[in-house]
Amino acid sequence: MKRFISMFFLIVIGFLLQTTVFPHIQLLNVIPNLLIVLTAASGFMWGRKFGLFTGFLCGGLMDCMYNDVIGICIFIFVVIGYINGIANKLYFEDDLSIPLAAIAISDLLYGILYYICMFLMRGRLNMISYFLNIMVPEAIYTIIFGIFIYKFIHWLDGKLYPPEEVSLDHEENKLFS
Amino acid sequence: MRKKTKITIDPKYILVIILLFCVLIGIISYRFEDKMTPIRSVVENVIAPMQKGINTVGKRIAEQRKYFTTLQTEVKKNEQLQEQLNELTIENKQLRQNQYELDNFRKLYQVDEQYANLPKVAARIISSDPDNWSNTFIIDKGAEDGIKKNMNVMAGEGLVGIVIRVNNSYAKVRSIIDDDSEVYGTILDSSENCIVSGDLELMKNGVISVSGIDKNAEIEDGAEVVTSQLSYKYLPGIPIGYIRDLEKDTSNVTQKGYLTPIVDFSSINMVFVITEVKASNELEEILK
Structure with a gap:
């Protein structure tokens, strides 16, 4: 439960940062995607249900505030959260390379899905150009922020649930604790 | 002893339920746009004031960055x-x-009437789009300040965009460089009509695309484009930008090229909303 609440606040803070502060620090016309980091990290660390929860909130916020049609971002984020939840089997606490790879792949997947939903449908066919100019720089920029955020979530989780409680198959045991 | 046995649902069923919900709510929000406004305004009323506060931090960071460079x-x-x-x-x-x-x-x-004489309301941009795919932003003036949907937005002396959604105290603006945006324009010198449309691919070069110009029209680079009288959302005579590199379309009927917007979109903080909606009821009726 503590995890749900802390995640909720992290999402709100991440969303606020992303819409207000980050546009001022953009590089190559690209801003990092904090919401993807949160969705991927929560799914990866705590399992499918958490991925779904975080994805639903992130997508819902984005849709309600900025999109014309509600549902598209929820769809994308929920799928990403779920896939990361499956990858939860690969989760080990001290390893940093796999979660970062997960975040990068999630961001690319987000780019591709968003492109398919919003751009390909309107006849913008030059996928490679979008891939090179938007998706890849965004993924790289996101990883840089992802390292810190992932570490932070990790630290926060350690504070909320002291280490001796954590067991390896914690997805089943701890979801509703 | 356990107090309650918890009901556990397999996450994959939750996923299916959410995905079905997405499809449903997508259809509803597409078909009946008005039905979604209560939900949207609740979210906006919670988030937007916080954005307003944090935005000052963002501006300070931007300034700091300037000093660094x-x-x-x-x-x-x-x-x-x-x-x-x-x-x-x-x-x-x-x-x-x-x-x-x-x-x-x-x-x-x-x-x-010229656009300069039209009634305007100044507004501050409090947040912009959270992703890299679209170009919309939220301003801190809404229905209470007399803002309505389809009002034109300017910054300095150029067109910025159009109001697409209004809340009580906030409004959402789609800028002309957004990939979804299309503006009907007129080239000043030759009074040829053209369509100015945002293009994400071209945005990295700081230009947007312009198309639909008559193939026989001879237009020099740097000709100014203003909003057309024919547009039924944009008031006439608002400067948009300058044309360059015109060439024949693949269809060989029209010309297309690039347009450099007058407004520098990377550094706008303040905009003006023209509080006058183009009276196009008749036109809309004809189009129906």
Whole structure:
């Protein structure tokens, strides 16, 4: 439960940062995607249900505030959260390379899905150009922020649930604790 | 002893339920846009005030970044020069506009009002889109300040975009460089019509695309484009930008090219909303 609440606040803070502060620090016309980091990290660390929860909130916020049609971002984020939840089997606490790879792949997947939903449908066919100019720089920029955020979530989780409680198959045991 | 046995649902069923919900709510929000406004306004009323507060931090960071990249004195000097330049360009524009008003515009379109005389409301941009795919932003003026849907938004002396959604105290604006945006324009010198549309692919070069110009029209690089009388959302005569690199379309019927917007979209903080909606009821009825 503590995890749900802390995640909720992290999402709100991440969303606020992303819409207000980050546009001022953009590089190559690209801003990092904090919401993807949160969705991927929560799914990866705590399992499918958490991925779904975080994805639903992130997508819902984005849709309600900025999109014309509600549902598209929820769809994308929920799928990403779920896939990361499956990858939860690969989760080990001290390893940093796999979660970062997960975040990068999630961001690319987000780019591709968003492109398919919003751009390909309107006849913008030059996928490679979008891939090179938007998706890849965004993924790289996101990883840089992802390292810190992932570490932070990790630290926060350690504070909320002291280490001796954590067991390896914690997805089943701890979801509703 | 456990107090309760918890009901556990396999996450994959939750996923399916959420995905079905997405499809349903997508259809509802597409088909009945008005039904979604309560939900949207609740979210906006919670989030937007927080964004307003944090945005000052963002601005400060932007300023700090500026100082890092250039020397302080140079920034100041630059600002002074920029101010001077702005004044001069506005003055110049005004003179040109006046002259133009006298010469052409009235005769051609019988417009008796210029955008400069229209009632305006100043607004501050409090947040922008969270992803890299679209170009919309939220301003801190809404229905209470007299903002309505389809009002035109300007910054400095150029067109920025159009209001697409209004809340009580906030409004969402889609800028003309958004990939979804299309504006019907007129080229000043030749009074040819054209379509100015945002293009994400071209945005990295700081231009947007312009198309639909008659193939026989001879237009020089740097010709100014203003909003057309024919557009049924945009008020006529608002400057959009300058044309360049025109070439024949693949269809060989029209010409297309690039347009450099007058407004520098990377650094706008303040905008003006023209509180007058183009009266296009008749046109809409005809189109129906």
